[in-house]
Amino acid sequence: MTSGPASAPPSRKSSAWDLRAFRALADERGLLLIEDAAHALRACRDGLRAGAVGDLAAFSFYANKVVTTGEGGMLLGRGDLLHRARLLGRHGIDSSVWRRHSGRRTVDYEVTMPGLKYVMSDLAAAIGLAQWRKLSAFTERRAKIAALYTVAFAGLPGLATPAVLPGVEPGWFLYSVFIDPAHAPLTRDATAERLLAEHKIATSQHFHPVHTLQAYSGSARCPLPVTETVAARQLSLPCYPAMSDDQVRQVITDVRGCSRVWLTWVSGRP
Structure with missing residues (x-):
């Protein structure tokens, strides 16, 4: 582990791993720390919730997870990395559909990088908000x-x-x-x-x-x-x-x- 991203082991049985140890290792080696927290929503270790220390943390909202949107998930982390993830998830377009239809001309957008279609639907997000309250x-x-x-x-x-x-x-x-x-x-x-x-x-x-x-x-x-x-x-x-x-x-x-x-x-x- 001398270059590139460092990924913490997947959280099994919904338990968080020793996040402080992984954070220290990543900092020592100058690495990004990416938490695979797909199963660990609300899990906690030594006062730290899963997702609390990684540069990025990924949670799953698949149908059988702790909360669900039917499919999809959630990223937490550094603002610059989340901004890049949003761009990659909407074909590299620099502005969301909501922004283009609410505050600027719909034609006023730029594709800043090659990307794919990974946005969550409004319907799935509505289900997720209702689930989150529970x-x-x-x-x-x-x-x-x-x-x-x-x-x-x-x-x-x-x-x-x-x-x-x-x-x-x-x-x-x-x-x-x-x-x-x-x-x-x-x-x-x-x-x-x-x-x-x-x-x-x-x-x-x-x-x-x-x-x-x-x-x-x-x-x-x-x-x-x-x-x-x-x-x-x-x-x-x-x-x-x-x-x-x-x-x-x-x-x-x-x-x-x-x-x-x-x-x-x-x-x-x-």
Whole structure:
């Protein structure tokens, strides 16, 4: 890392990374710091919100994120970089449509650089504003569900719940458990299949390690056994603000039921 932009690791499980350490590294090397905060809206570490220290920070407003506009997202950061991003996102035109139709002739514009069409629609922005007003309630509900899960799943064989470090406040976009096939009654995949087939509970697996994807095949410069192990064990359970208390209790009951398969076998074996 001696030139070009520096990018902090993507924020997983809606938690912020050690932003001060990344800021210090970027400053030491004379680099830009770009935060991939797609999952980390409202996440906080040591008093700093995700997006607070980067030269740029990107948040996602896709349909399943903490708040949504259906598609799109948000950039935070330095004014000069945001100005350039706006130009790139509207074909390099130096003035927005609103400005051209409200304070100057519509023909009075210049294309200052090659760009693409990345502007958010007015309809999507209106949805986003309504969602933004609910952000606190959304994150509080997610945190409550996560707390219930963590207590309910404590001590289940082969199942680890998310660890929250001191000083960290996750946004809980995801609630991921990690299933060790050597100690759990069912593998991660078998657990997901059982929850869906028997209880109609959908789960997700996040994510494929980048170096295992076709486009990046062979890119790893060294073995990455921890990355591959974590990816093979990770399972995201339902965790979203519209979940009712009854639905949360049902997920808890059925996940614990998967563990009872193990407990029944152990107690009944010769």
